[in-house]
Amino acid sequence: MLVKLTNQALPYAWGSKTLISDYFGITETGEPMAEIWFGTHDGSPTEVVGTDSSLQAVLQDTGRTSRLPFLLKILAAEAPLSIQAHPNPAQAIEGFARENAAGIPIDASHRNYKDDKAKPELIVALTERFDALVGFSSSALIKEKFSELLEVSTSEKLTEVLSKWISWLDSEEGIRKVFLDALTSADCDESFVSDLIDSAEQCPSLVDLVVHLSEHHGKDRGIATALLMNHMSLARGQGVFVPAGMPHAYLSGLGVEVMLASDNVLRGGLTPKHIDVEELSKVLVFESTDPALVQTKQLAVGFEKFDLPTPEFDFYRASVGSSNLLADVNLPGDAILLCTEGSVAVSNSQGEREVINIGEAVFMAGDARSFSLSGNGALFMAVSSN
Numbered sequence: 130m131l132v133k134l135t136n137q138a139l140p141y142a143w144g145s146k147t148l149i150s151d152y153f154g155i156t157e158t159g160e161p162m163a164e165i166w167f168g169t170h171d172g173s174p175t176e177v178v179g180t181d182s183s184l185q186a187v188l189q190d191t192g193r194t195s196r197l198p199f200l201l202k203i204l205a206a207e208a209p210l211s212i213q214a215h216p217n218p219a220q221a222i223e224g225f226a227r228e229n230a231a232g233i234p235i236d237a238s239h240r241n242y243k244d245d246k247a248k249p250e251l252i253v254a255l256t257e258r259f260d261a262l263v264g265f266s267s268s269a270l271i272k273e274k275f276s277e278l279l280e281v282s283t284s285e286k287l288t289e290v291l292s293k294w295i296s297w298l299d300s301e302e303g304i305r306k307v308f309l310d311a312l313t314s315a316d317c318d319e320s321f322v323s324d325l326i327d328s329a330e331q332c333p334s335l336v337d338l339v340v341h342l343s344e345h346h347g348k349d350r351g352i353a354t355a356l357l358m359n360h361m362s363l364a365r366g367q368g369v370f371v372p373a374g375m376p377h378a379y380l381s382g383l384g385v386e387v388m389l390a391s392d393n394v395l396r397g398g399l400t401p402k403h404i405d406v407e408e409l410s411k412v413l414v415f416e417s418t419d420p421a422l423v424q425t426k427q428l429a430v431g432f433e434k435f436d437l438p439t440p441e442f443d444f445y446r447a448s449v450g451s452s453n454l455l456a457d458v459n460l461p462g463d464a465i466l467l468c469t470e471g472s473v474a475v476s477n478s479q480g481e482r483e484v485i486n487i488g489e490a491v492f493m494a495g496d497a498r499s500f501s502l503s504g505n506g507a508l509f510m511a512v513s514s515n
Contacts, residue, residue, distance in 0.1 A: 130191070130481070130492070130493070130494035131270040131475065131477055131481035131482070131483055131491060131492070131493050131494070131497075132177045132178065132184075132188075132483070132491060132492050133177070133178035133179070133485070133489065133490070133491050134175050134177060134178065134184060134465070134489075134490045134491060135166050135175070135176050135177075135178050135489075135490075136166055136167060136174075136175045136176060136362070136493055137165070137166050137173075137174060138155070138158060138162035138163065138164065138485065139162075139163050139164045139165070139166070139173055140158070140160040140161050140162070140163065140233055141160070141161060141163035141164065142145075142161060142163075142208070143206055143208040143209065143345075144160075144161030144162050144164070144205055144206065145163070145205040145206065145207035146158075146160065146161055146162060146207070147160070148205035148207070148256070148382075148383040148396040149162045149165070149203060149205045149383070150162065152256075152383055152487075152488075153487055153488030153490060154179075154254060154487060155453075155488050156223075159293065160215060161207065162205055162233060163197075163204070163205060163206070164200065164202050164203065164204050164348075164386075165199040165203040166200060166201075166202050166463050167200070167467060167490045168184070168196075168197050168198040168199065168200040168201060168390055168465065169184055169185040169197045169390065170390045170391075170392065171185075171186065172392045172477065173244070176231075176355055177492075178395050184492055185250060189311040193275055193502070195466070196390060196512050197239075197323075197390060197440055197463055197513060198255060198389060198390060199387055199388065199389060199390055199441065199442040199511045199513065200387070200388055200389070200390040200391075201385070201386070201387050201465050201467055201509070201511045202297070202385070202386040202388075202488070203302070203383075203384075203385060203386075203467070203488075204252065204379065204383070204384050204385075204386045205382075205383045206379045206380065206381050206382060206383075208346075208381075209341065209342055209345055209346065209379070209380045209381070209399050209401045210375070210378050210379045210399070211351070211378060211382075211394075211397070211398065211400035211402065211419045212262065212351050212354055212355060212358075212376055212378045212396065212397040212398040212399050212400075213376070213377065213378065213394050213395060213396050213397060214375060214376050214377070214395050214397065214409065214412050214413050215247065215248035215249070215250070215371075215373055215374075215375075215391070215393055215394065215395070215412070216242070216248070216372055216373060216374075216395070217247050217373035217374060217413050217420060218246070218247045218373075218427065219244050219245050220243070220247075220325075220373075220411070220412055221242060221247050221248075221304075221365060221391065221393055222245045224241060224242040224263055224393075224408070225243075225244060225393075226245070227242075228242050230242065231349065232309060232399075234235065234261040235402055235424065238402070238403050239403045239405070241393070241394075241405055241408050242393050242448025242505055243392040243393055244391050244392060244393060245248075245389075246389055246390060246391035246393065247373050247391060247393075248384060248388050248392075248393050248394075248464055249370070249372050249373055249389055249438075249439060250370070250371050250384065250387065250388035251368050251369070251370045251423060251437060252363075252368060252369060252371075252379065252384045252385070252386045252387075252433065253363075253367070253368035253383060253384055253385045253386075253435075253446075253509070254364060254365050254366065254367055254368070254383070254384050254386050255365065255383045255384055255385060255469060256364055256366075256382045256384070257364065257365050257382070257384075258363070258364065258378040258381075258382055259362070259363040259367075259379075259382030259383070259384050260360070260361070260362050260363075260379075260381045260382060261360075261361050261363065261369065261377060261378065261380055262358040262359065262360055262361075262376070262378040262379045262380065262475070263358065263359050263361050263371060263418075263420040264358060264359050264375050264376065264377070264419075264420045265304050265357055265358060265359070265368055265377065265415065265416065265417050265418060266357060266358060266359050266417060266457035267298070267417040268298040268417065269333070270324060271298055271307075271356065271357055272295050272298050272312060272431060273306070274334070274356050274457050275291045275294055275295050275298075275356070276295065277332045277334065277335065278291055278325065278328045278329060278332060278335070279291050279292065279350075281328050281331040281332065282323035282324070282328050283323075283324075283327075284299055284327075284471075285326075286320070287321060287323065287324040287325060287328060287430050288319055289316075290314075290316050290317065290321065294307045294310070297310075302415070304357060304358065304415050304416075304502070305413075305415040306411070307357060307451070308354055308357055308397075308413075308415070309406065309410060310356075311353040311354045311398075312349055312350055312354065312397065312398065312404065312406050313406055314454060317350055317353060319350045319429055321482060322348040322349065322350060322352055322496075323348050323351060323354075324345050325339075325352060326339055326340075326348070326352065326468070328402035331440070331478035332363075333357070333478070335421055338355065338380075339355075339356075341380065341381070341484055342355055342380075342399065345399075345441070345467055346399045346400075346486060347398050349398060349400075350398050351397065351398020351399035351400070352398075352399070353398075354365070354376075354397055354398045355399070355503065356391070356396070357376075358376060358378075359419070359420055360416070361420060361445055363382070363384075363422075367422050367423075368423040368435065369420055369421075369422060369423060370403060370423050370437060370438075371380070371500065372411055372438070372445040372492075373412075373414075374413055374414035375396060375414060375418065376413060378380065378399060379483075383400075385467065385469065385509050386420070387442070387444050387509075387511050388453050389439070389441060389442075395408055395409040395412050397413070397489040400440060400490050404450065423435050423436060423437065424436045425446065428445075429453060429455060429458075431447060431449055431450075431453045432445065432446075432448075432449040432455050433445065433446050433448050434446075434504070441513065442512060442513050442514055443454070443461075443511070443512050443514055444509070444510070444511050445504060445510045446507070446508075446509055446510075447473075447502055447507065447508050447509075448470075448506075448507040449502050449503055449504055449505065449506065449508060450488060450505050451505065454501065454502060454503040455501060455502040455503075456501045457499045457500075458465055458499055458500055458501065458502070459477075459498070459499055460478075460493065460495055460498060460499050460500050460512070461478070461495065461512060461514060462495040462512050462513035462514055463472065463492070463493070463494055463495045463511075463513045464493045464500075464510055464511065464512040464513070465490055465491070465492055465493075465508070465509045465510070465511050465514070466485065466490060466491050466493065467489075467490040467508055467509050467510075467511070468485040468487050468489050468490070468506055468507070468508045469484060469487060469488075469489065469506075469507050469508060469509060470506045470507035470508075471485055471504065471505045471506025472479045472484060472485070472486045472487070472488075472504050472506050473485055473502055473504040473505075473506040473507070474491075474502065474503045474504045475493065475500060475502060475509050476500065476501050476503075477493055477497035477499070477500045477501075477507060478497045478499045479496075481496045481497075484504070485508070486506075487506065495512075495513065
């Protein structure tokens with residue numbers, strides 16, 4: 130089976146109205162166009178072009194009972210997403226069962242677990258710059274940020290709280306204590322955050338981040354927790370992997386995202402949505418990290434594989450042109466291919482062929498032994514490994 134796919138952009142408030150339309154040539158909706166999903170997750174069912182059926186329904190008609198293990202997305206952030214973390218497999222199974230037993234509706238605003246799956250994810254930048262907060266910084270770096278704020282602080286409360294946090298960061302549980310205090314303490318109210326913003330505007334290393342966050346999220350406590358995290362700027366083509374338990378927030382830019390097919394999100398600031406601090410504290414791994422760019426391995430000219438710790442799926446990037454085509458490439462499982470440049474012809478060993486232009490995608494069933502790519506363009510491909 131080789132079929133074209135289509136889906137509508139989700140109008141999440143943080144989404145850009147122009148990034149997807151400008152890059153992919155997809156018609157603007159007049160609303161934010163935050164994400165376009167390609168997969169079999171019910172959160173935003175992908176349709177098969179030329180039918181009135183979802184990809185999941187079409188696969189079920191062929192006798193399949195399982196869903197694709199991965200979810201491929203286009204993501205366009207104009208405003209910062211919430212600071213969030215995702216559960217590991219055991220936490221997802223337990224949390225989903227617990228909330229089901231409690232009778233919490235799946236679509237309830239205070240529901241934490243929408244399914245029983247983990248959600249490790251990779252984001253690869255399509256724009257020249259994609260900004261993100263990824264993982265907790267080292268205690269030493271966090272103390273440097275707080276010390277900068279202290280030097281220019283004229284607020285007694287800000288000075289008192291930051292001094293307390295700096296002293297906590299000398300302890301083993303320092304990052305955990307500061308993070309939870311920022312989300313729960315009565316001292317960290319709107320006036321505290323306002324004072325923090327005022328001070329950050331005088332700190333060259335903090336002003337751009339804090340102003341961007343405050344412009345979109347006002348005096349949210351998440352501005353304080355954001356200072357505990359690593360600020361990364363990905364260049365076009367670079368990617369970063371976010372494992373279970375790692376705090377992160379995408380700030381701005383356009384990218385391709387691939388993950389295990391889950392919608393489980395525990396939020397920790399920069400959002401008006403429900404924040405379950407107790408559950409979040411169970412999911413978060415309170416360890417300093419130095420997030421590295423994901424490496425790729427070239428398998429052939431114009432064909433590379435991302436080095437990911439995801440046994441359920443693999444992820445590839447391909448580029449073809451007049452002097453380069455990819456012929457008879459092994460196909461280990463079901464795949465979704467998304468064209469991000471030009472036009473690519475996809476054919477498989479069963480004699481099926483589809484041409485996808487920029488912004489278009491296809492599903493290719495793994496019962497074909499191999500596939501070939503030709504044309505003049507580039508694409509990303511997620512492939513199930515079972």
